[in-house]
Amino acid sequence: MKIIIVNGPNLNLLGKRENDIYGDETFNDFFETLQSKFKNVELEHYQSNIEGELIDKLQEVGYTYDGIILNAAAYTHTSVGIGDTVKAISTPVVEVHISNTFSREKFRHKSYISANAKGIILGFGLQSYELALMSFLSK
Template sequence: MAKQILLLNGPNLNLLGTREPHIYGHTTLSEIETSCAAHAATFGATLESFQSNHEGALVDRIQAARGHVDAIIINPGAYTHTSVAIRDALLGVGIPFIELHVSNVHAREPWRHHSYFSDKAGGIIVGLGVKGYKVAVEHVATEWKVLEKASL
């Protein structure tokens, strides 16, 4: 059976392509999702995408993934620095996850340097631009056992 990957994007990532293009580039979230699904398919995996500006919707989607998803790639956006609820949901479902950020959060404002997810992530991809999404897909599609060991 094909491995299932869930790609989650948090607040304001629906604005990719137009929001601060000097930081985030010109590629839209829809283009990223399409590209990632195609890339996952080359590894025999399937990818489902979900974006929300609402913390509870992201928590609900993470909880719904239990028993159906093999790995999560999450760009929590601004929730990186604030959401214990999303962290707890990720830990609660026990699905290995990769944390992803388009920009180099460590080269930005000091309050962006702290993540509620990094210490539990199977890997962290920061500052590679939208290319980071494909890197994350390739990693979870080829390194399942590494992620399983790193998780929790």
């Protein structure tokens, strides 16, 4: 099984930014732990702060991978383009958020991705990614 995690803006700052919301572990450290837990999965990750690069990556993997775990971060709430891409590709997408976006600012309550995602997992910290991964394994 081939799964990719696609992370949007500022997620490269995990472990440094707003630790009360996002924790103090870097994504790279978390990803290494995830890889060691799921050795039978070909697991990759990609991060960009640029909307078009995220769209390009989704299009690149969106017909050949078994699953995409997408945390579009702030673009979740603003990017019609990313939402349209999720709708256009055939690979199932699970939308993930580290924080509970519904307990935060009102603008974070809207997602342009959710309507076309296989599912949504939010509010469980970095474990949200692991839960998303498990959803692909429990077919």
